[in-house]
Amino acid sequence: MSMNVRVGTRGSALAVTQTTTVAEALASAGTLGYELVRIRTEGDVLKGSLAQIGGTGVFVAALREALLDDRCDVAVHSLKDLPTGAAEGLEIAAYPQRVDVRDALCARDGLDLAGLPAGAKVGTGSPRRAAQLRAARPDLEVIDIRGNVDTRLGRVRGMHGPEVVEGKKGDLDAVVLAAAGLKRLGRTGTITELLDPSVMLPAPGQGALAVECRSADAAAETVLSAALREYDDESTRLAVTAERSLLARLEAGCSAPIGALAARQDGKLVLEAVVCSPDGQRLLRRRMDAPAEGTGAALDLGVRLAEDLLAEGAAELTPLAGH
CATH class of the missing domain: 3.40.190.10 (Periplasmic binding protein-like II)
Known part of the structure; x- marks a missing residue:
């Protein structure tokens, strides 16, 4: 029996394009139909710089509310817009294969x-x-x-x-x-x-999408949950987990002048990060690696590199909450 999945998206051309790609992939992975549900977010309404209106998280809250209110079944985010903190009752069920990070x-x-x-x-x-x-x-x-x-x-x-x-x-x-x-x-x-990332290190999660759904739906044995599991890309999940773990430990927020990029190389997960002063006059750049042995190791790698950056004076370059 076919299931119709309501896929939440922002209304911008880019958001609709990438959401449609996700919806079509999920549909092809199972007996699924889909409809797009356009959600107007605070970030689409407010004017001013992202730092002034609350950072890139302003694009996320309305989509999450739509999920929790059962107005859509999954929501598609640009991962670099997603705050690092978990949202109660929701989880990222799939990270599609990452595209160009640059x-x-x-x-x-x-x-x-x-x-x-x-x-x-x-x-x-x-x-x-x-x-x-x-x-x-x-x-x-x-x-x-x-x-x-x-x-x-x-x-x-x-x-x-x-x-x-x-x-x-x-x-x-x-x-x-x-x-x-x-x-x-x-x-x-x-x-x-x-x-090149040697000149400009990307934002944590750049080039990746996150497909979020209600936690109960992710745990249920349904056509949708199976399609989400099949759509999830392990290498992308490990890389972005390390990058976002570093960002969370620095307590930096999505709009801080911080870049991070992780990738699998010869059985290892290699993570590189930079913390900048806003004027660009001072940069602190470090890298670290660990065995690519699952999300726990990726989380730990991000924390350890963040600790190294903090020990080297990262909090003196840009405001970091709690430091």
Whole structure:
């Protein structure tokens, strides 16, 4: 008997695109139909920088409320938007296979980061990207921006996005966005350089999605729970578990100037992290590895690297709660 799954999503083009991909994958893994349930979140309504309106968690609360109120059966999040704390009654039942983790420079005239002239204006809404941009190119002017992907691209001189902020068309020389989002939207033609993690370490969880559902539904033996288990990618789960464990131990929040990236290499899980001062003048970068032996080992790896960073003075570079 076919089951119809209600899949919660934000209303942005990127959110709908990635949610549809998840819904179709779950449907193909079981005898499932699906419908998308669009949820308007606080982050879609409030103006101002992410730091001012409460960080990226503002995109998550309404989706979680919809799950708990039984208005949808699963919710799809960009993992880097998801707070590290557990939500009572909910759990992440699947991490789909991660896509490109890198940040992408989208610049006028095909320029790369090294080719931007001194004083060029580069837009980003991320303190992490801003700090690492300033570290790599202290002669650039980093501008805080918000808006969906096309709105941001429309602010780059010579790039014509369909959505433009009034009075702010072509006022920037470049923007930095997640490569994964650009690829999901078919906007790879706007990328002028994929920034190597040695230059810009991504946000914990970047390039990964999280499929969240009610804990009771994850534990039940249903077509949906089986599809979620099949959809979960072990390598992605281990990597993002380590990254988010580090973030949680630092008590940093999603919008802190902190990058982290883990990956399986030769039977080990290797985790690298950077903590930046907001002005990019000071960076603390460390790496550590552990046997890739399950989520417990991944959690421990994140905590141990965070402890190392704290011992080296991470809390002196940027405000960390509890430190």
